[in-house]
Amino acid sequence: MSVTLFCLGKKAFESLNALSDELISVIDYIIIATDKNIANDYSNEIKTWAISNNINTLPRDSFELSKCISKFYIAIGWRWIIQIKENSNLIVLHDSLLPKYRGFNPLVTALINGDTEIGVTALFGSQEYDKGDIISQEIITIQYPIKIQEAINKISLLYQKILSDLLSDIYNNNPLKASKQDDSKASYSVWRDEEDYKIDWSKSAEDIKRFIDAVGNPYKGASTFLNNMKIRITHAEVVEDILIANRDFGKLIFKKDNYPVIICGKGLLKITEVNSTNNKNLTFENDFRIRLQ
Numbered sequence: 284m285s286v287t288l289f290c291l292g293k294k295a296f297e298s299l300n301a302l303s304d305e306l307i308s309v310i311d312y313i314i315i316a317t318d319k320n321i322a323n324d325y326s327n328e329i330k331t332w333a334i335s336n337n338i339n340t341l342p343r344d345s346f347e348l349s350k351c352i353s354k355f356y357i358a359i360g361w362r363w364i365i366q367i368k369e370n371s372n373l374i375v376l377h378d379s380l381l382p383k384y385r386g387f388n389p390l391v392t393a394l395i396n397g398d399t400e401i402g403v404t405a406l407f408g409s410q411e412y413d414k415g416d417i418i419s420q421e422i423i424t425i426q427y428p429i430k431i432q433e434a435i436n437k438i439s440l441l442y443q444k445i446l447s448d449l450l451s452d453i454y455n456n457n458p459l460k461a462s463k464q465d466d467s468k469a470s471y472s473v474w475r476d477e478e479d480y481k482i483d484w485s486k487s488a489e490d491i492k493r494f495i496d497a498v499g500n501p502y503k504g505a506s507t508f509l510n511n512m513k514i515r516i517t518h519a520e521v522v523e524d525i526l527i528a529n530r531d532f533g534k535l536i537f538k539k540d541n542y543p544v545i546i547c548g549k550g551l552l553k554i555t556e557v558n559s560t561n562n563k564n565l566t567f568e569n570d571f572r573i574r575l576q
Contacts, residue, residue, distance in 0.1 A: 382413075521553075
């Protein structure tokens with residue numbers, strides 16, 4: 284049986300790169316997407332890998348269902364609706380332990396929320412997104428602080444295992460068993476845009492630290508405004524809190540190791556790396572009256 288893969292991002296590339304020659308042989312086509320909102324969408328790496336393994340590729344906009352003969356379609360890192368033929372099977376690999384965090388950017392949401400377990404779910408596609416029957420799940424435990432890139436690296440290993448297991452079953456004509464989701468335990472993660480990168484300084488230093496780490500590279504990075512200029516904070520450390528009579532969050536209270544320490548709704552945050560929107564590194568050596576908004 285042949286398989287068409289829909290691929291976007293590092294997790295897709297790493298999953299492909301881990302396949303044996305035997306499993307590669309069942310891949311009919313790879314449909315490749317691009318994403319300008321991340322530093323590297325791995326579209327070039329995926330295409331190079333496919334060419335080196337004599338697999339046909341198509342960009343997302345050129346895919347025509349009528350020309351596809353695959354029995355199975357597997358989506359890895361995909362963000363768009365996929366129409367499939369009757370009597371075909373769509374399988375989605377999703378960045379959460381469903382039914383938790385159905386929807387968009389679930390790994391980012393999990394890190395922002397401080398979840399200690401993250402994982403990947405393989406499920407059958409359904410009319411309503413991420414509600415299909417679950418084929419398999421892989422789980423890992425994480426500790427904080429952790430940056431999004433490290434989390435992606437960790438779950439990429441889970442993607443590798445799930446894709447290999449799926450293709451092995453398909454190669455051996457094994458039936459794919461699946462179980463219903465418990466809808467009573469479902470939660471949703473909503474799509475994010477530029478507004479969602481903005482830091483809310485009324486939150487605790489721990490919450491803001493997790494947020495900065497969760498939306499950093501390969502994403503754009505947590506943003507705030509300094510004198511009407513948008514800046515992006517890429518590294519920060521939680522500092523022991525002190526008693527502040529007038530807790531105006533967002534203001535610099537002092538410097539530590541020559542880095543600005545910012546008042547949060549609860550706690551203090553030392554900002555150790557800041558970039559302007561044109562990627563110029565910023566320092567605050569002579570600035571003391573700083574308010575971040």
